[in-house]
Amino acid sequence: MASTNAGQPASTWTFLTHHARVLVEIARDPQARIRDMAARIGITERAVQSIVSDLHQEGYLTLHKVGRRNHYTLNAERGFRYPTEADLPVRLLLDLFTQHDLPEDGAPARATGSNGQQAASASR
Template sequence: MNASADRPPTWTFLTHHARVLVEIARDPEARVRDLAGHIGITERGVQKILADLHQAGYLTRERVGRRNHYSLNLDAHFRHPTEAGLPVRLLIDLFVDRDRRHPT
């Protein structure tokens, strides 16, 4: 058996911030608990990421009853200088099937 198959990966291509954006595109009414479970991080980690994304203008939240509804700003551009001219819509389109994506 290959020893590397027994170990979890130590890095991934997508950041947790990107994963939160993708999961919200799939389900804008997802609970923090659900997001944390899908991504594999703590609920507190998700809350911090949501605050970061909200502050940077990538998402807005609206309280609907006891839940939050998130809307993504798909025209916002990536932050890193090498991708700064590209909208986050490209990431969402790459990872979220248009038929499964909720309008945001």
């Protein structure tokens, strides 16, 4: 892959969509604010709100108002949307990306435990 002078990849594609990143952020913190998710992912609040709406409409999460904030519950057994992975639960993705805590700068940290428990509450 070609890289720029600053050592950054020339291409801007990534392996995870914004939808996957929002789902992972909610798995990490079911009470996360839209503003915080947007800042962490690097997209607008409006984009996060639209994605949350998509995920809710498709049954990947439910929203509950707690005071002025939303609390999210994930349906981690819901299958992926792409036909070749539709028989696999999104729990596999969530488990992969929530096995460790990320520090504020977003760099991967060591796993938090040997029991493999997910960091956030997702219905199983």
